[in-house]
Amino acid sequence: MYPSFRVLRKNFEALVSSKSLSGYDVSGLLEKLQSTPDDYQKLFQLGQEIEQRPLRESWKYVEPNALDLILQQSSFVSSAPVPALLASDVFHRARAGFLSSVVGCVLGKPVEVHLDSKSLINALEKSNQFPIQGYISKTIVENGGLDFLHKDAPVSFAENLRNVPPDDDINYTLVGLVLLEKFGPDFAQSDLAAIWRDSLPLGFTWGPERLFLSRYAMEMGLDDNPQIEVAGFADSLNPGSELCGALIRSHIYGYASPGDPLQAASLAWRDATMTHRGNGVYGSMYLASAIAIAFVEKNPEAIFRRALEFIPQKSRLHEAIAYAIDSVMNSPTWESAYELIHGRYGDFGHCKIFQEIGTVVNSVCFAGSISEGLKIQLYQGNDTDSFGSAAGAILGVYFGEGNLEESWISPFQDKLHSALAGFHDLSLDSVAWRVGKVATLGLDVD
Template sequence: MPSYETLRMLVREEITQRGEEGADITGFLERWEAATDSEALWRLYHELRALPLREDFPYHEPSDLPGIRQARDEGVRRFKMVICEEDLLDRLHGAWLGRVAGCMLGKPVEGWSRERVRQYLEGADAYPLTDYLPPETRTPPEGVPQPYTWCTKGHIRFGERDDDTDYTILGLYLFEKHGSAFSTRDVGDAWLHLLPAYQTYTAERQAYINLVNELPLEEVPLHLNPYREWIGARIRADFWGYVAPGCPERAGEFAYRDASLSHVKNGIYSEMFVAAMIAAAFATQDVVEIIRAGAAEIPARSREAEMIRDCLAWRRECASWEEAFERLTNRYYGKYHPVHTVNNDAIVLNALLWGWPDFEKVVTIAVMQGMDTDCNGATAGSIWGAAFGAKALPAKWVEPLHDTLHSAVFGFAVNRIGELARRSLTQAVKVLTGSG
């Protein structure tokens, strides 16, 4: 059972979440403020869980795979492509390297606003960003910690441990153990056996607790989990795209099995969208085609899909990524928590649409917009790497990593990135040939 303080925080977040999902939460905040004991908070929580959606809520957001597929638009489910294993390995290697480099770029300023990121960079004569973050600045923003020095320019020796890459490694483990038939239960078992509880956060932490307490699987993403549409599922998307090159529908299905352990609705769609984009990037270098292939795997009348349409429109209508970002912040999802998935996915799309096909521009625009910077840099870099490959990556982004990635996943403490790519190739070939 959570403490009174923890329960109070979770119920407060649940009020926000239910409102964003379309429930009428009138009066609940006042009742939360008046609650003085755990019993009152539990009553409030159960009432929140039981609230129906408003009749005027304009979105259709199922959380079951058949419902999701029925609600999506037409799209390319599998691209026609011919690629040799050598080229596929280079693309996989590029995706892994792009993910690690983008994560390291954003890690020092994780959670910062765009304004704070810019203030820091301008004080280091490094705005706009063209390299890893400088370790010092004349104008440090107030109220934020000094960036992790070991993740800044001149101090990087390898890819630091991060949850954004832990889950990519965990995907490899799941495929090597279970193949393409892995289940949501298998994902949960892998978490319990291989992930330290305190290296999980927000939705994953709450789902982990629910798994430990042996809740029914359908309750794991829901019970005391107000973070179920936050970014946690999206950071787990990449490996499902790696093993389904050219097959966005298959990648989306793998992502669904993973995401539904801890997320619902747009939390699930985000992981499916990104996995499908990565799968498409192995088949086309047209960034709009990549985005549309991803969007075709999620419900067309969801908030996530609406955001995607917005970003594509802003690329046509705006003069710069900065103007597009201002449009983002003025939309309802721009007011969501900085770790929500819809607003951060918009940041990634802005980076892709305004930076493509330049790797440096893609990952730096992803980070300069702020919010969940390590997640956004990692996702943007991974998509680019899948499209263009390791050989196309600029040396200044790759060499500091020394082909090494650290992880908190049990049995994967220190990894060669090239070896992770080779092992990913083995699994991708099995999927493509129907043998795994």
């Protein structure tokens, strides 16, 4: 069984673009692709050539994949003792992180259509929804607002909300929750892969995650319980290896590591390297460690600067986040900070982490509350559900459960719908409770 030539060519085109952004010499490869006939052997040889191209001599970044090398290239020196934590506080902060991430996801879901801040705010203004007061109304398409919406918009409009609608961002947190409940922090990638195999529908995955499941299925063949080594799946023909897919899976590792960013980053690395490489892995480590730090750090700037200690100092992501933090700290408003971040990294839009992590820094640092932070994140556009969810995870842990208004939660009527096979817990409150329990493993809950 082989993919069609159309699929192969599209994959190769994306791979060449990805390799170029990652510093590799791709000169002449697109021309070779165009001149290569529809022949599997010849296309296989071209794929090998794409993967074997060297880095450009002028490339200044150092971006390893092994965890020990990542930490060697970072400013991390040694792990400080995890501070003494009150279990009940950890429990409720983790719950708040999860619930706020759900709210941020659903809030952004209708308008996940690659908009920048100006375009999105303009549409909200034309439909009399700016400043936003709750979930987005279906009137967003009226009065010259938006003429296109995300395909899942109808189930997440304010008028239609009766539950948390299925979403990949939420799916992955649930997958991670099941993983940690079953195996704890010593899980293996094979454990995670088996849960993916048995739980994740292919149609609810994108990019590297879909590629992973497709490869896994090919390796399975007709074997019901194969022993498959998945560690190398992400090494080749993986054009989305630096997109945000690993980052959106990392929330649970932050919740499960209160005050311990090294553990959070390490768990996120183990998950992320199943599908991603380079900066795609670093983004996952960064968000997980930021969530872990938010349990104990009272200064938002310090959350993001401390999390940066786990990212290679000569990587593109370190450069982008450092620029974002400096821009936010030197700006009087989130709007002016956004203009700086977008001005430099605007080409990295939907799913591309270099700009999007900067917008999360912006949202959290200018937020006086969970609600305000979620609204700022929405206003910055791009991947509005994934990074609304990411911002919500940090905001919820930082501000705590009592600071998330019930008006954001009540429309769901305590109903959580997921797309996962075998996940039968349909109570949002129950799942939030389970997240809190995972966060307090090893602690005595009061």
